[in-house]
């Protein structure tokens with residue numbers, strides 16, 4: 001396939017933005033990489049790693065640059081990102097943004113409308129869909145390998161180290177920070193079924209000693225065919241590795257079941273200095289010499305390809321909006337103790 005390489009901007013080159021910037025720099029789909037990062041040390045490290053064409057501390061420089069076709073927005077806090085999304089779309093740049101697209105459904109609708117009007121790609125970083133094991137679950141359900149799905153469970157926990165980082169910058173709940181990935185994944189697997197009812201409960205014993213942040217949240221969703229989803233999201237695991245995450249997936253169907261052990265216990269490093277650690281266990285993945293162990297690089301390249309070659313996106317903005325409806329309903333349910341109807 002012939003293609004015309006694009007110029008891309010990455011705004012926020014911390015942990016996730018750094019991975020995405022490196023993926024862009026290594027791709028033949030990218031002509032120029034521009035970086036905006038307010039932390040001078042991170043700007044300099046990622047600028048050098050990627051040999052970026054331009055490094056700035058002002059995201060407006062990227063938005064105002066007419067030669068840039070697309071932007072990846074991975075800055076934090078999440079609450080300050082929507083003006084960047086909106087300006088990018090208004091300046092006719094395709095957007096990949098880390099979840100959520102916007103703070104509210106009304107603003108999400110506004111972003112979707114502008115993206116359609118300007119014929120742009122707008123997507124959200126739902127990285128799990130690019131993990132081969134998760135793609136296999138989706139394929140198995142959609143192809144009927146386990147019959148008609150009855151119930152789907154996905155439990156994910158991350159360390160208190162990441163939890164502390166998130167709660168320090170954000171009032172978003174476990175449902176909208178970590179649970180959103182699980183809800184997106186399971187709604188995707190169960191398409192074309194739609195969610196109709198949501199019930200959720202939170203628990204908090206550790207972080208609540210100092211703040212109102214809960215430690216964990218369960219979300220139960222009933223789909224329009226009667227199948228159910230249960231998604232759990234917590235952020236108080238002890239450290240097992242920097243950015244350690246563990247998940248467990250159980251799909252039960254009328255003609256079979258599927259279980260994925262995503263707890264990252266397949267590699268065990270035991271050292272006198274650090275004790276037992278579970279390497280390569282973070283959600284986005286990490287670089288190991290010449291290979292990337294994880295899904296975020298493939299996801300970033302998928303976005304570049306969608307923009308370069310006008311290919312469809314795997315994660316549409318409309319799907320991300322539906323996920324937001326469910327996670328918003330979960331927070332209302334957790335607060336009120338009632339079931340929330342979506343119809």
Ligand SMILES: NC(=O)c1ccc[n+]([C@@H]2O[C@H](COP(=O)([O-])OP(=O)(O)OC[C@H]3O[C@@H](n4cnc5c(N)ncnc54)[C@H](O)[C@@H]3O)[C@@H](O)[C@H]2O)c1
Nearest residue numbers: 012013014015016017036037038039074075076098125127
């Ligand atoms: N897709 C996934 O699997 C996945 C995994 C982890 C985190 N995330 C999401 O990715 C996002 C980034 O998370 P992170 O852990 O990389 O955060 P981080 O704090 O490591 O990085 C954010 C960066 O943004 C920079 N920044 C802040 N304001 C800025 C501005 N106005 N202009 C330019 N840069 C600015 C900060 O200096 C920082 O370096 C979060 O929304 C997080 O929820 C996604």
